[in-house]
Amino acid sequence: xxxxxxxxxxxxxxxxxxEVLRWANCVQSSVVFDVQYVGPxxxxxxxxxxMLTEIGMLPKNIPDDAMVILAGNVDVLMAGYVDDxxxxxxxxxxxxxDWLRAVIQPQHRLVSICSGALLLGRAGLLDGYACTTHxxxxxxxxxxxxxxxxxxxxxxxxxxNRYTSAGVTAGIDLMLHLVSQLTDHRCAAxxxxxxxxxxxxxxxxxQLSPWLEGRNHVHPAIHRVQDAIAANPSQAWTLKTLAKIAxxxxxxxxxxxxxxxxxxxxxxxxxxxxxxxxxxxxxxxLDMERVAERxxxxxxxxxxxxxxxxxxxxxxxxxNTDSA
Numbered sequence: 001x002x003x004x005x006x007x008x009x010x011x012x013x014x015x016x017x018x019e020v021l022r023w024a025n026c027v028q029s030s031v032v033f034d035v036q037y038v039g040p041x042x043x044x045x046x047x048x049x050x051m052l053t054e055i056g057m058l059p060k061n062i063p064d065d066a067m068v069i070l071a072g073n074v075d076v077l078m079a080g081y082v083d084d085x086x087x088x089x090x091x092x093x094x095x096x097x098d099w100l101r102a103v104i105q106p107q108h109r110l111v112s113i114c115s116g117a118l119l120l121g122r123a124g125l126l127d128g129y130a131c132t133t134h135x136x137x138x139x140x141x142x143x144x145x146x147x148x149x150x151x152x153x154x155x156x157x158x159x160x161n162r163y164t165s166a167g168v169t170a171g172i173d174l175m176l177h178l179v180s181q182l183t184d185h186r187c188a189a190x191x192x193x194x195x196x197x198x199x200x201x202x203x204x205x206x207q208l209s210p211w212l213e214g215r216n217h218v219h220p221a222i223h224r225v226q227d228a229i230a231a232n233p234s235q236a237w238t239l240k241t242l243a244k245i246a247x248x249x250x251x252x253x254x255x256x257x258x259x260x261x262x263x264x265x266x267x268x269x270x271x272x273x274x275x276x277x278x279x280x281x282x283x284x285x286l287d288m289e290r291v292a293e294r295x296x297x298x299x300x301x302x303x304x305x306x307x308x309x310x311x312x313x314x315x316x317x318x319x320n321t322d323s324a
Contacts, residue, residue: 001067004096005039005055006119007089008073011046012168013113017069017175023191024179031182040095047074058099064107067178070096072114072134072167097122107161111174114167121145130159134167172197185211186230193223210275210310214261214268221246222260225253226268233272234296239265269296270306277303281318288315 001021003014014037021033038056045051062068100123104110112120117133118141120126127147132138132154142150151157156165156174165174172195180188189212196218215226225242229235242265243250257265277295280286286294292303307315 001033001035001069002059002062003035003037003069004058004071004116004119005037005044005052006071006073006096006116007041007044007092009044009046009052010072010074010114010168011048011050013071013073013116013171016169016172017111017113019195020172020175020179020191023194024183024187027190027194028183028187040092040099058095059103061103062108064105067109067111068100068104069111069113070116070119071171072112072116093119100125109161109163111163111165111178113165113171113174117141117164118144120162120164121148126162126164129162130157131162131164132157132166133164169197180211186227188212189215189223189230190227193218210271213271214263217260219256219260221248221253222257225257225265226261229265229269230272233269233276234294236296237265237269271310273297274303274306274310277307277315278318281315291315 003018005014018035021035024031025033036056037052038058040058042055042057043051043053044055096119100119104123104125110120110125112131112133114134115137117126117131118137120131121141121144124145124147126141126145130149130151131141131145132151133141135152138150138152141148154166155170156163156177158177163174163178165171176188176192176197179191192212192215211230215223217223225246228242228245229237239250239254243253246253246256248256254265257263257268261268263271273295277291277297280291280294284291288300288303292298292300295303297303297306304315
């Protein structure tokens with residue numbers, strides 16, 4: 001993970017996403033996020049006047065599996081810059097754009113937070129991609145990258161290996177989304193709980209992910225129950241077993257779960273089972289009977305009944321859409 005430190009850095013654009021990655025390394029070990037801070041200068045002044053030092057220089061090349069994150073910055077007038085500093089900032093930005101053009105290859109993941117998308121646009125790396133940025137910079141991005149499809153009113157946009165966000169706190173949303181892709185949904189939920197933030201999806205998505213739904217609370221016992229179900233939704237969970245995990249009586253757990261998650265325990269379990277079935281239909285060639293079995297349903301009829309409560313289209317369309 002190469003986090004590019006630009007001039008006039010908006011500090012939260014780096015601190016928020018980096019904290020997500022730090023905590024991801026604390027709660028799981030299957031994927032290690034090795035974060036390096038690089039830029040055109042060894043030191044940079046941030047939006048709040050804090051000086052960052054010992055920044056690594058932009059590398060001549062990066063590994064094929066690297067992810068590059070570009071943070072946003074603040075307007076020169078807002079930063080209180082004098083003429084010389086404005087000139088130096090423009091030079092540093094030009095160096096970043098030249099580096100992007102020279103080093104970034106098609107296999108690299110590119111992530112921009114806030115106005116960091118403007119640097120990607122100037123480098124031509126958003127051409128042919130859907131993208132977004134801070135609402136105040138969307139018009140400028142459309143001018144800089146006329147071949148890109150700039151979407152407004154989005155928390156973040158994912159288009160193949162390009163990830164762009166609306167900025168500031170939306171950078172945390174985007175990084176949680178990326179971590180959930182690279183690890184699992186449970187890891188992202190645990191990080192969000194630690195950061196005490198809501199788990200949100202992109203504005204293009206019609207609804208909250210079933211894996212994240214009902215997690216916007218801070219009750220530790222309910223989170224323990226949800227973690228257990230999410231880790232193995234196909235298991236035949238009994239209320240008695242879940243109550244032991246929560247450390248409460250079955251009756252008290254039922255009431256707490258509904259109050260904090262906003263749904264019953266069976267509804268929560270079935271939401272996850274349907275989500276698991278959808279993933280199996282999309283990414284495997286298993287027949288419907290095997291999909292139902294692996295997702296924890298006693299029969300395909302039971303799967304279709306639970307699916308119908310959440311989707312307008314039948315289960316088979318998930319596979320048809322994917323193969324089309």
